[in-house]
Amino acid sequence: MGCTTVIAGKKATINGSTMIARNCDAEQVDVPIKFVVQPAQPQEQIFHSYVTGLDIPLPKNALRYQMAPFVEYQKHGQFGECGINSDNVAMSSTESLYGNPQVLALDPLVDKGIGEDALLSIVLPFIHSAREGVEYLGKLIAKYGSHEGNGIIFSDQSEVWYMEIPTGHHWVASRLPDNQVAVIANQVSQQEIDFDNPNDFMWSEGIREFVSKNSLNPDQKGFNFRHIFGTSTARDRVYNTPRVWFGQRYLGYNAIAPDSNELAFHFTPGYKVKHEDLGYILSSHYNETEYDPLDMTNSEALRLKFRAISLARCAESHILELRNNVPDEIAGITWFNYAPTAFNPYVPFYSNANDTATAYNQTDLEYNAQQAYWMARNLASLIEPNYTEMKDLLIGLNGFLPTVDQLTNKMVHDTDQVVLNHKIETDVTAYLTQVNEENAKQIVQVTNKTIGSLVDRAMQLSRLKFSINTDVLH
Known part of the structure; x- marks a missing residue:
C-alpha cells in the first residue's frame, strides 16, 4: 500500500491530544471497504491470513475495537487499517516501506509470515498502551517473521510510537517527542537510534550484532536506521520524499527540497496543530505549488513530476485523536474519510461506541x-x-x-x-x-x-x- 502518514505528540497539538493519521492507498482504484466496530471477544480465536496462509492463535479477552476491513477479505485479505480500542489505544497499520537489497539478502521477508492484512486484528484488541503495542508486535515478529516491509503507528493519550519492520525479523521503534510531529511516505524514516535510551527507543533482539557482523553501517559513527536499512533511489525522490517535503513545509518546518533524501524524521512544527492540519496534508496535491496536478496553469512536466499525496486509489483515510482535555469515556475520536481525500471530509466517530453508522458499516x-x-x-x-x-x-x-x-x-x-x-x-x-x-x-x-x-x-x-x-x- 502506497500510504502517507502524519503523527503528532500531545504538546504539538492545539488541544493536548495525540494524533496519528494515514491515507490507505490501495493498489486499485476501487477496493471496497467498510468502517465497523468489532465487539469484545472473551474466547480464544484463530486469525487466518488469506494473504500468506498463516494461522495465528489469539488469546482470550479481546477488547472492543474499530477497524476498516476490505469487504472481499477472502480475496484481498482482511486488513483492518485503523482503529481505537476500548482502552483508548490507537493503531494504524500500515505504512508500506522497503528495506534495501543488502539487508534483505541477509534477513529476507518471510513468505508465510505476518502481513499487513493481519496486523490490526492480531494486535489492537490485546494491548493497553502504545508502548505495549510495540512490545507485543515485536514478539510476534520474532516468532513468525514479517511478510513485507511495514511501518506501524501506535498511540495512547500520553505517547505516540512509530515502528518500522524493513526485513523479515529486524525492526526499530521510536517514541515521538511530545512537542514534535512527523510526516512519513513509504520509506524507512527513522534516523539515529539511541541504544542507551530504552525509554524512547525499542528494537529487535540482536539488531546491532546483525549490522556489525555483516558490515552494513555506511556511516563513520552512530546508528542511522534509514541509512542502514532504508533505500535512497531515484524512485524515492519522485514517489516518496516530495510528500514529506510538502507536509513539513505546511507544518512550518524549513524542509530542504522535494528531492532530498535527508529530510528530518520528526521536527517541531511552527504552530500548534489541529486535526484539520493533518487532514489538509493527507488531502493535498501540492496545493499552491507548481507541482499541483489539478492546477492546469502549471506546465505538464511539473504537474506530473511527483506522486501526489491524495490519490484516486485511496481506499480510506483516518485521523485517530486521543484527547486529554475531556474524560476518558469521550477521549477517543476517529476522524474517518472514505476518500479520495482531496474531495471528501473527515467525519468524527467516537470510539467508545458499539457501532459506527449504517452508511459507513455497510459497503x-x-x-x-x-x-x-x-x-x-x-x-x-x-x-x-x-x-x-x-x-x-x-x-x-x-x-x-x-x-x-x-x-x-x-x-x-x-x-x-x-x-x-x-x-x-x-x-x-x-x-x-x-x-x-x-x-x-x-x-x-x-x-x-x-x-x-x-x-x-x-x-x-x-x-x-x-x-x-x-x-x-x-
Whole structure:
C-alpha cells in the first residue's frame, strides 16, 4: 500500500491530544471497504491470513475495537487499517516501506509470515498502551517473521510510537517527542537510534550484532536506521520524499527540497496543530505549488513530476485523536474519510461506541448511492474532470469541505457538552453509538446536497449545448 502518514505528540497539538493519521492507498482504484466496530471477544480465536496462509492463535479477552476491513477479505485479505480500542489505544497499520537489497539478502521477508492484512486484528484488541503495542508486535515478529516491509503507528493519550519492520525479523521503534510531529511516505524514516535510551527507543533482539557482523553501517559513527536499512533511489525522490517535503513545509518546518533524501524524521512544527492540519496534508496535491496536478496553469512536466499525496486509489483515510482535555469515556475520536481525500471530509466517530453508522458499516461491491463509500467516489468523479470550474463548490466560502468542517466541529463540541453536563438518559457508550449514527446521517445529507449541486454545474458545463433564437409565435 502506497500510504502517507502524519503523527503528532500531545504538546504539538492545539488541544493536548495525540494524533496519528494515514491515507490507505490501495493498489486499485476501487477496493471496497467498510468502517465497523468489532465487539469484545472473551474466547480464544484463530486469525487466518488469506494473504500468506498463516494461522495465528489469539488469546482470550479481546477488547472492543474499530477497524476498516476490505469487504472481499477472502480475496484481498482482511486488513483492518485503523482503529481505537476500548482502552483508548490507537493503531494504524500500515505504512508500506522497503528495506534495501543488502539487508534483505541477509534477513529476507518471510513468505508465510505476518502481513499487513493481519496486523490490526492480531494486535489492537490485546494491548493497553502504545508502548505495549510495540512490545507485543515485536514478539510476534520474532516468532513468525514479517511478510513485507511495514511501518506501524501506535498511540495512547500520553505517547505516540512509530515502528518500522524493513526485513523479515529486524525492526526499530521510536517514541515521538511530545512537542514534535512527523510526516512519513513509504520509506524507512527513522534516523539515529539511541541504544542507551530504552525509554524512547525499542528494537529487535540482536539488531546491532546483525549490522556489525555483516558490515552494513555506511556511516563513520552512530546508528542511522534509514541509512542502514532504508533505500535512497531515484524512485524515492519522485514517489516518496516530495510528500514529506510538502507536509513539513505546511507544518512550518524549513524542509530542504522535494528531492532530498535527508529530510528530518520528526521536527517541531511552527504552530500548534489541529486535526484539520493533518487532514489538509493527507488531502493535498501540492496545493499552491507548481507541482499541483489539478492546477492546469502549471506546465505538464511539473504537474506530473511527483506522486501526489491524495490519490484516486485511496481506499480510506483516518485521523485517530486521543484527547486529554475531556474524560476518558469521550477521549477517543476517529476522524474517518472514505476518500479520495482531496474531495471528501473527515467525519468524527467516537470510539467508545458499539457501532459506527449504517452508511459507513455497510459497503456493497457495486455502486450504492446510500452508502458513504460510494457517495465519496461519486462526488470525486463529478468534480475532478472540471476541477477549475467546480472547486468553488468544494472549497469556496460556503463550499462542501468548509461547511462540513464547521458542522463536524460543532457535533463534537455539542456531544462533549451533553456528556460533561450529565444530560444523557443512558450509559455513555450507548449514547455515543447513537451520536455516531446521527452525525453520519447529517453528513450524508450534506453530501447528497453537494452531489446535486455538482450534477447541476456539470450539466451547465456540457459540450452538448447550442444556443438558438426561437421565433415568437403570433
